[in-house]
Amino acid sequence: VRLVESGGGLVPAGGSLRLSCTASGFAADDYYIGYIGWFRQAPGKQREGVSCISRRDGSTYYADSVKGRFTISSDNAKNTAYLEMNSLKPEDTAVYYCAADNKPMVTDWYPLHWGQGAQVTVSS
DSSP states (O other): EEEEEEEEEEEETTTOOOEEEEESSSOTGGGGGGGEEEEEEOSSSSEEEEEEEETTTOOOOOOOTTTEEEEEEGGEEEEEEEEEEOOOOOOGGGEEEEEEEEEOOOOTTOOSEEEOEEEEEEEO
């Protein structure tokens, strides 16, 4: 399984960014990537599961810290997931990793597969 991310960058507080993640190298009904999403890692902080979406029924999951600000979606025909991030805060600054797993995210998420990571920096 290969996960390729795009997006990320530097924005001022209150701004918006969109991350994309395209997955390849798996069968359409592969149980082991039933969920696609993101976790983030900031220097000196614990890894945090941010959001994920079920490829089977579209159920979505969010960390409390991003609820109401981030929206995850997917286009299964393109094997691509999107994370729309609005009202960004300096504390959202981290490397965001696309992830694929056979179960929904948890707070300290260590998925089966992950991408190369995209830096998101929010200036105050």
